[in-house]
Amino acid sequence: MHRSATLAVIALALTLTACGSKVEDPVEQIVVRPPGVAAVPAAPAAWDLVAAGKAAFAVCTACHSAEPGGASGIGPNLHGVVGRGAGSVAGFSYSEAMAKSGLTWTESELDAFIANPSGKVPGTEMVAGQVADAQRRAAIIAYLASLKN
Amino acid sequence: MNDMPQQPQRSRAAKWTRRGFIGAGVLAGGALVIGVGVRTGNPVGRLGPLVAGGEGEQLINSWLKIGADNIVTAIVPHCEMGQGVHSVLAQMLADELDADWSLVRVMQAPADGSYVVTDTIRTFVAPGTLDAPDWLEPTWNGLFTKIAQLADGLITGGSSSIRTTGQRTMRIAGAAARQMLIGAAAREWDVAAAEITTANSMLSHKPSGRSAPYSQFAAAAAEQDMPQTPQMKAPENYRLMGKDVPRIDIPDKVNGAASFGIDAVVPGQTLTYAAVRRVPVPGTRVAKMDAAQAKTMPGVLQILNMGDFLAVVADSYWQAQQALNAVTAEYTAPESTIRSSDDQFARFAAALDAAGDKGGEEVIGRGDVPTAMQAAAKTVSADYQVPYLAHAPLEPMNATVWARDGRCEIWTSTQVPLMARSAAAKALGLSKDDVTMHHPMLGGGFGRRLETDYVVMAARIGQATGYPVKMIWSREEDTQKGLFRCADMSRFTGGLDAQGRLTAYNNVFTQRNDPADACDCAFYDIPNKSIRVAEAELHLPFAAFRSVDHSQQAFFIESFIDEAAQAAGRDPLEFRLAMLGQSPRHKAVLEKAAAMAGWNAKPAAGHGRGIALTESFGTIVAEVVEVDMSSGKPRLTNVWCAADPGFAMNPDGFRNQMEGGIVFGLTAALYGEISLKDGAVEQSNFHDYKLMRMDECPAIAVEIINGDHVRLGGAGEPGLPPAAPALANAIFAATGKRIRALPLAKHFA
Numbered sequence: 001m002h003r004s005a006t007l008a009v010i011a012l013a014l015t016l017t018a019c020g021s022k023v024e025d026p027v028e029q030i031v032v033r034p035p036g037v038a039a040v041p042a043a044p045a046a047w048d049l050v051a052a053g054k055a056a057f058a059v060c061t062a063c064h065s066a067e068p069g070g071a072s073g074i075g076p077n078l079h080g081v082v083g084r085g086a087g088s089v090a091g092f093s094y095s096e097a098m099a100k101s102g103l104t105w106t107e108s109e110l111d112a113f114i115a116n117p118s119g120k121v122p123g124t125e126m127v128a129g130q131v132a133d134a135q136r137r138a139a140i141i142a143y144l145a146s147l148k149n
Numbered sequence: 150m151n152d153m154p155q156q157p158q159r160s161r162a163a164k165w166t167r168r169g170f171i172g173a174g175v176l177a178g179g180a181l182v183i184g185v186g187v188r189t190g191n192p193v194g195r196l197g198p199l200v201a202g203g204e205g206e207q208l209i210n211s212w213l214k215i216g217a218d219n220i221v222t223a224i225v226p227h228c229e230m231g232q233g234v235h236s237v238l239a240q241m242l243a244d245e246l247d248a249d250w251s252l253v254r255v256m257q258a259p260a261d262g263s264y265v266v267t268d269t270i271r272t273f274v275a276p277g278t279l280d281a282p283d284w285l286e287p288t289w290n291g292l293f294t295k296i297a298q299l300a301d302g303l304i305t306g307g308s309s310s311i312r313t314t315g316q317r318t319m320r321i322a323g324a325a326a327r328q329m330l331i332g333a334a335a336r337e338w339d340v341a342a343a344e345i346t347t348a349n350s351m352l353s354h355k356p357s358g359r360s361a362p363y364s365q366f367a368a369a370a371a372e373q374d375m376p377q378t379p380q381m382k383a384p385e386n387y388r389l390m391g392k393d394v395p396r397i398d399i400p401d402k403v404n405g406a407a408s409f410g411i412d413a414v415v416p417g418q419t420l421t422y423a424a425v426r427r428v429p430v431p432g433t434r435v436a437k438m439d440a441a442q443a444k445t446m447p448g449v450l451q452i453l454n455m456g457d458f459l460a461v462v463a464d465s466y467w468q469a470q471q472a473l474n475a476v477t478a479e480y481t482a483p484e485s486t487i488r489s490s491d492d493q494f495a496r497f498a499a500a501l502d503a504a505g506d507k508g509g510e511e512v513i514g515r516g517d518v519p520t521a522m523q524a525a526a527k528t529v530s531a532d533y534q535v536p537y538l539a540h541a542p543l544e545p546m547n548a549t550v551w552a553r554d555g556r557c558e559i560w561t562s563t564q565v566p567l568m569a570r571s572a573a574a575k576a577l578g579l580s581k582d583d584v585t586m587h588h589p590m591l592g593g594g595f596g597r598r599l600e601t602d603y604v605v606m607a608a609r610i611g612q613a614t615g616y617p618v619k620m621i622w623s624r625e626e627d628t629q630k631g632l633f634r635c636a637d638m639s640r641f642t643g644g645l646d647a648q649g650r651l652t653a654y655n656n657v658f659t660q661r662n663d664p665a666d667a668c669d670c671a672f673y674d675i676p677n678k679s680i681r682v683a684e685a686e687l688h689l690p691f692a693a694f695r696s697v698d699h700s701q702q703a704f705f706i707e708s709f710i711d712e713a714a715q716a717a718g719r720d721p722l723e724f725r726l727a728m729l730g731q732s733p734r735h736k737a738v739l740e741k742a743a744a745m746a747g748w749n750a751k752p753a754a755g756h757g758r759g760i761a762l763t764e765s766f767g768t769i770v771a772e773v774v775e776v777d778m779s780s781g782k783p784r785l786t787n788v789w790c791a792a793d794p795g796f797a798m799n800p801d802g803f804r805n806q807m808e809g810g811i812v813f814g815l816t817a818a819l820y821g822e823i824s825l826k827d828g829a830v831e832q833s834n835f836h837d838y839k840l841m842r843m844d845e846c847p848a849i850a851v852e853i854i855n856g857d858h859v860r861l862g863g864a865g866e867p868g869l870p871p872a873a874p875a876l877a878n879a880i881f882a883a884t885g886k887r888i889r890a891l892p893l894a895k896h897f898a
Contacts, residue, residue, distance in 0.1 A: 026609075
């Protein structure tokens with residue numbers, strides 16, 4: 001019963017090396033699904049920028065709808081935003097900064113805005129939704145561009 | 150042993166040196182490597198990619214490399230768990246090498262048999278061989294290297310790294326490399342080696358005005374003969390040793406770059422996460438598992454009944470833990486009849502009762518206790534007890550495993566990487582060589598990570614899934630289902646003669662682990678002693694706790710010495726000093742702590758001071774604690790600590806370790822208690838397993854006495870033992886109330 005912390009671990013290690021191994025398998029193993037299957041929802045077969053953008057747009061949906069004719073939320077409806085003038089959704093009350101920005105939402109202007117909203121439009125009321133990752137921004141913009149009709 | 154040269158050989162590769170093995174060789178990039186002993190069959194080619202995979206580097210097995218950029222890298226075998234070992238071992242090596250500290254880096258040695266800590270194992274297993282004559286040294290060294298390799302002896306523990314690996318390996322590697330660099334320069338410059346000086350990673354020859362960085366001679370140095378007895382510095386020549394050089398590991402810990410076990414990633418793989426629940430009562434098994442609800446929960450991949458624990462594997466840790474919370478189970482009946490803490494202490498009391506005055510196994514016997522007791526003018530008796538304690542490291546137990554195709558790769562923070570590798574190999578039915586260990590820094594060890602239970606659990610989960618999985622214990626699991634500092638009880642009777650001297654000392658306790666001398670206070674001159682152990686069953690599994698047996702024994706012994714002083718009508722300091730006639734270093738330490746505290750001046754009203762003296766892991770420590778009891782509850786105001794570790798290699802680091810040990814000891818003494826109900830642990834998290842908070846921490850002053858430059862003591866643990874008794878003694882001084890059962894705060898609730 002003498003358990004010297006150091007000696008005991010050494011002794012233990014010697015026993016471990018000495019005696020034959022006994023593998024203890026699970027008594028019960030319930031496999032619900034393999035990893036990575038449902039985890040990446042609707043994983044596109046090939047790299048599909050629009051599909052990836054739709055998934056990434058999830059972070060925007062807290063404030064924006066992109067449905068045709070969908071109501072504005074905290075932020076304006078973004079359906080058809082690509083090519084449209086900034087601050088132009090009827091009935092949405094924009095900040096003065098946005099309303100007077102004079103911007104047209106080209107893909108590159110959108111990219112700059114999403115990368116750093118208050119950097120691009122100082123005084124904007126869009127306080128969240130910044131996307132640091134360039135690839136994700138490209139995907140989101142591709143998705144928004146695909147919504148034109 | 151064909152490693153042993155029959156006669157002096159010129160071959161570098163087969164030469165032994167005193168105090169350690171050193172090998173040397175040239176790297177592809179022209180860098181010099183001073184390595185571990187060139188042991189026969191040493192797989193240099195296999196080790197190369199492990200330790201010198203960088204640009205222009207190619208190995209040899211090694212304690213140090215010098216790169217083309219003149220950077221010296223110390224390859225440190227011990228694990229960094231906050232104690233500063235990476236930095237201080239590099240500091241020792243760099244001093245002997247005369248390296249520029251700003252050009253020194255540290256690398257964690259890989260979990261490979263070539264990096265066993267021979268001198269640590271040897272110091273613990275056979276300290277007597279450390280003073281072997283030179284001609285025997287190779288034999289002992291070779292033998293203990295073999296033993297260490299067999300025993301997976303890559304250990305960080307026992308407050309041992311500086312005094313074993315630091316003194317006997319790192320310094321030699323540095324000193325030998327320096328001599329070889331000088332030799333190479335002397336040859337190239339065609340001057341006498343004695344005329345060459347070294348400083349700041351540069352070689353200089355004053356008479357000719359020549360100088361060069363080490364890197365320039367690294368390759369040529371490797372062609373030099375290995376010095377048979379490298380010249381180590383005398384203390385008066387230390388340049389880095391004994392100085393507060395800044396620690397190498399701190400910047401990364403401050404800016405968040407440091408990587409701990411729990412931060413592990415599996416390169417190129419998506420991790421899955423396992424939450425686990427062990428059986429609530431040790432020794433039981435899962436009888437039945439119901440996972441119907443858990444199966445439907447988000448992120449869940451697998452639900453496992455492993456017999457001794459349950460696990461849920463999911464896409465994220467949170468999902469795994471939530472689903473695990475929804476798994477219900479029934480367990481087999483426990484064999485142990487210990488259900489409550491009262492049951493546990495009743496077992497101890499019964500064992501002590503059965504042992505009586507003479508029973509149990511004798512650990513220390515000296516003089517004639519019965520006769521001395523009979524002759525005593527006065528006797529004093531007391532029982533003390535301590536509860537179980539959890540280690541509660543900030544980083545909970547965790548391990549990341551990828552087992553596939555008959556191989557297994559593990560990432561975990563551990564104090565014993567090779568033992569963890571063997572334990573996992575055994576659990577999976579693999580050979581050791583099929584298991585690869587990665588062991589980053591530890592977010593706290595404290596002895597808990599000398600155990601490999603959690604690594605084995607993760608390996609079994611990884612084996613079942615076949616894909617990479619990171620197992621993380623919840624805080625609750627870590628508090629309730631781990632391994633514990635044992636509870637214990639100790640009984641004393643002392644006999645005082647007419648002059649109030651302690652002449653008879655009778656003690657019996659129930660738990661003995663490590664170190665063997667923890668139950669004694671040999672520095673006190675007590676002529677008749679009987680110290681015995683009467684072993685009693687423990688309900689919870691054991692793991693060494695910071696300072697191991699000293700963590701409870703110091704409380705028992707130094708509380709009792711205080712009671713003896715009181716019975717003798719003597720001042721506690723004076724009573725102890727009177728017994729230290731044979732122990733001048735202990736006396737100096739105790740006097741120092743008392744002087745720091747101003748022991749002779751009366752404390753403020755409602756305050757009390759207590760003192761305690763211990764020696765553990767080769768270091769002598771005295772602490773005075775002052776407590777303010779005026780509110781009716783203990784409020785700690787000050788700790789004054791004096792310590793003699795022989796020589797403090799990095800005084801700032803040493804003081805940090807004393808402070809850490811003191812806080813660890815005080816928090817355990819005040820609050821630490823793991824109690825049992827229905828055979829299971831009652832506490833679960835920091836709300837009911839309280840740690841001392843910042844605002845409760847007393848001012849701590851530490852002073853160092855360098856009392857022996859040759860035989861060094863440890864730093865990580867020795868600050869802890871005196872803390873609990875000094876505090877209990879302070880509470881007695883303030884209130885007249887003698888508390889014999891920890892934790893202390895419970896008595897003032």
